Amino acid sequence: MNDHASDTSTLTNLATLLPNSTAKRVIESTFTDFAYPVFISNARGTLLHDHWLKRMFPPISPVKTLIETLVPSSEVDTIADAIVRESRLDRQAIGAIFSTDYQQAYCGAESPVMSVDEATGVGEGGHGLDKNLRVICCIVNHNLSDKMAKAAIDAGAHGPIIYYCEGRGLRDRLGWLRITKEHEKEVLMIFTDEDDADDVFDALATAGELHLPGKGFMYSLPISKGMFNLPSRMSHHHHTASMQQIIHAIDQLSGHTHWRDQAIFDLGSHGTSSGFDFINHRPVYLEDQACITVLTDRTNQQRVIDLLLDLHAPGLNISFNRHINPSYGAMINDEYVKIQSVMSASLSQQICEEISAGAEANGLKNVFCGVTEVLQVATYTPGNKDYRMPKSAA
Secondary structure, eight states, X not given: OOSSOEEOSOEEEEEEEEXXXXXHHHHHHHHHHHTOOEEEEEEEOOBEEOSTTGGGSOOBOOEEEEEEEEEEGGGHHHHHHHHHHHXXXXXXXXXXXXXXXXXXEEEOTTOSSOOGGGOOOOOOOSSOOBSSEEEEEEEEOHHHHHHHXXXXXXXXOOOOEEEEEEEESTGGGSGGGGGGSOSEEEEXXXXXXXXXXXXXXXXXXXXXXXXXXXXXXXEEEEESEEXXXXXXXXXXXXXXXXXXXXXXXXXXXXXXXXXXXXXXXXGTTTOGGGTOOSSSOOOOOBOSEEEEEEEEEGGGXXXXXXHHHHTTOOXXXXXXXXXXXXXXXXXXXXXXXXXXXXXXXXXXHHHHHHHHHHHHHTTOOSEEEEEEEEOEEESOOTTSOOOSOOOOOO
C-alpha cells in the first residue's frame, strides 16, 4: 500500500481469463509469490453448436473467472510466465492472458495498487507472448449479445467473453425518462490478431447496427503482450482434432496468419477484390480516443461517480469485483468498483489530472485512475447521416 499519492505512467493491467477451478489454483499459488493486489470478477464464455438443429438454441455459456492485477511493466513477463506455466494456458481452449499499458496513471495514498518504486525487480518470462494482438470491447443490451457473439464467431474470432456492467452518465441526466433505458449492460470481449481485427470490428458493428442511436458502444484496445486459446464452436468428434486446433497448428507451422486472408474469394459476394466495392461503404469510426479506468472501494463509489459526472465524463460503465491482497496472509475479499469511460485523448488527460486533484481535495485516498489508448470507436455519431426512411411520394 502506498504511503503517499504517486503519479506513474509505467503501470500495466495484466488480465487473465481462466475456468473457475484453474483460477483458484493460480490465485493461491502464483499471486501469493508476487504479493500484488488481485481483482476478481465473474464472466462467461460463448460456445456455438455446429449441428443445424442445435444452432437454433442459445449459445452455451461456460463460466469463467477474470483476474486483473496492476503491475509494473518491467515485471509483466515474469508474472505472465508463472501464470501460463501454472494454468497451462498454452493448451487449446483453456483461457487467455493479456496486458494493456497505461499512458498516464494516478495512485491514491491508500490505493492497493503498488507504485513503480515498490516493484520487486525485473525478470524475463519463458513463454513467448504475442505482441500483434487487439481486444475489442462491445457494450450492448442483453437482447443483442447473442447476435453479436454469433457474428464474431462467424467472422473468424473465438467465442466472446461476456460480463455484466451498469451504464451511467446519460441515463442519470434523463430524469423520469430513465425508465426507458436499461441500466444493466453486457460487455463482450473479443481477442483478435491485428490482421483480423478490422474485419471482426466491421462484422460486429454491422451485426449490432451500432450506427443507430441507443444500440451500443464498441471500442478496440491495443494489447502490448498476450496469448489467447479460447473455444468458439462445439461439434461432433468425428475427427481426432477440431477445426480450431488445425488452424492453430497451421499458424504455428507457418509463423504467421496471412494464409487466412480470403480477400480473393470475396468477389462473388462483395466484389472487393476487383475494386467493385463502391456500393459497400465502410462505417465511419472515431479515432484518437482514450479510455479512463478508475478503481475505488464500494464505500467511495458514489462520490467518485459524482466527481466524474461533474467533470462531464461521457458514458460511464461500472462493473464490480472482489479485491484480494495475498500479503494479508488470508483470502479477505473487499468489494471494489471499476468505472470506465471512453472519450477523446485530450479530454482524458485533463480529466485524469482533475480526478487526482479532486480526490485529494475531497479526501478520497483509495482511488486509482489510469488512461489507456483506444484505437477506434464505433457508436452513433449524430450529424453524419440521416438514417430515417425517405418519405414515399404520394
